[in-house]
Amino acid sequence: MADDGKWDRRSLLRGAAVVAGAAATTPLLGRAATARAAGGDADALFRAGEFERAGRAYEEILRKDPTNLNAARQRGHVGLLSNRFPEAEKYLTMALKLAPEDKETNALLGDCYIRQDKLSLSVPCWQAAGEDSYAKWFGAIRGEPYQIHGDTGRVQFEQTDPFPLVKASVNGGPPKLFTFYTGASNLSLTSTVAKEAGLKPVVSQEVDFGSGPVWSHYGVLDSFRLGDIELRNVPVGWSSTKSGEDVDDDSDGMIGTWIFYHLLTTFDYAGRQLILRRPTSGTARKVRADAARAGAKPLPLWLARDHYLHSTGSFAGSDPRVVGVNLGGVGEIVAGLIGETAERLGVRIDHERPIGTAAQSHPTTAYPCYPKEVRLGDAVAKEAYCYTNPNQRVNVPWPYGTGFDTMGWFAHCFWKPYNVTLDFTGMNLYIARGKAT
Incomplete structure (x- = not known):
């Protein structure tokens, strides 16, 4: 604090x-859950992290009952966890046909699409899942997102503690200091850096930051360069206070998992x-x-x-x-x-x-x-x-x-x-x- x-x-x-x-x-499984997982219960296997066994158990359920929504959705979820996209799409689409308005299925299928950069296909999924900001954000992005230019980039840590910082360029501007964290999703900037880069939000929403409400904005960045690797047409977010000031100033932004899963990254x-x-x-x-x-x-x-x-x-x-x-x-x-x-x-x-x-x-x-x-x-x-x-x-x-x-x-x-x-x-x-x- x-x-x-x-x-x-x-x-x-x-x-x-x-x-x-x-x-x-969660903690270690209790005896009852362990027994169910050992006995082949599909949901218990999934909860226990036995994903491949759970997948086979869900398939067995679907062979007996092709209308089982939970089995279809969960079988798709198993495929999505390992980025097996054709498999994930097959079963999540099956689940969607059984229940077109099911929010969980739509959210999983929307995630499946954005991992493949099929942003336009994800839009109706996010709308049905109740994620209107995502729907507007991804619907506003034209062309191929996360275009990779260059083969290899190396960027040194400017500091390691209390959190690592690296230099990156935003829209061709001078180097800025970015932290990174795989507990975060998208690339994010401070409000100041977003203004310097000439960014305009395609959607904004008010959120509770703990100390009070702030505005979260979502847009599209032309260029983000890390060493000799450049990404173009990048979904990006930034936050501001009601008066438009930075919410924090520990760094100029944060690199999240969505950037890293488009690359082969060594930390x-x-x-x-x-x-x-x-x-x-x-x-x-x-x-x-x-x-x-x-x-x-x-x-x-x-x-x-x-x-x-x-x-x-x-x-x-x-x-x-x-x-x-x-x-x-x-x-x-x-x-x-x-x-x-x-x-x-x-x-x-x-x-x-x-x-x-x-x-x-x-x-x-x-x-x-x-x-x-x-x-x-x-x-x-x-x-x-x-x-x-x-x-x-x-x-x-x-x-x-x-x-x-x-x-x-x-x-x-x-x-x-x-x-x-x-x-x-x-x-x-x-x-x-x-x-x-």
Whole structure:
């Protein structure tokens, strides 16, 4: 919280680091849920993060009952988590025929379209889902979005703590300082930078920022350059106070997941740089080869709710389970666990040191905790400083959560000894110690 009692951007980012994916972060399954998942119940398998098994179970339901809306929608959801677009479209379209006004199906299909840059096709889906701002925003974009110019760009971290900053150019202007965070969706700017770039909103809406109402604006950016990689025709957002001033001034903007899933990106924390590549078959082969030489095995990558990243990891010696992956952002923690998960795993919690922070723009309290080990593939941190938030709900389904279970999430400080590459075509995550080659 800021000194004046208002929630500033850093507080909100720290809150996001504490509870990012809070809606999707749940403890270990209870006995009943575990038994149902083991027995093949499709919804229980999905909640447990057994996505492939859940997909097969939903298909079996549909073979017996082709009119089962939940099975069709969830089977499409399984495909969407892994960016298997033909599969996702097949089943989500099936679900839409069964219930054309179903908001959840429309939101999932809208997400499926925007991931493929089929923005115009997403418009009726967002309208039916009740997301009028998205419908107007994507409906106003003409031509191919996210046009990639250049093959490889490298941008150095100008700082790493309390959050990383890199330089980028907006509409050909002088370099600006941007933070990045995979807990955010679109590229965003400050109001000042948006004005300098000559941006005009195609849609605006008033939202509650925690300290009071602000205006969120959405438009289209001609050019965004990171090193030798340039993206053109980019959906962009910015916020302003009622008087038109910047909501915050910690940076000139934030790069979210939508930018990164259009590229083959290495978050080279150890080398203090971002490496951005055009996602071709050749660059993907090189990434796999580099990872193999570094001894990094491919980990699964799932994308939920349009920007939340997940893979498999473990806490305090648990079996590998679905975990959140938050690259960038702000904070001093290595990882976060929700209270019940920490309690069940016997993690030491310091209840004498409550930490006031924010979650989804609202105040909450977290506590330091110290798992004996947190692990993502072969990347490990031992006796690390983490947070746990006992106030998080154990499972929040749509429209506020993903509906599947995770034990926690990996945060900013976990990545510092490593380089991490996200391959959104093969849907794999590679993590290796040391600088990227």
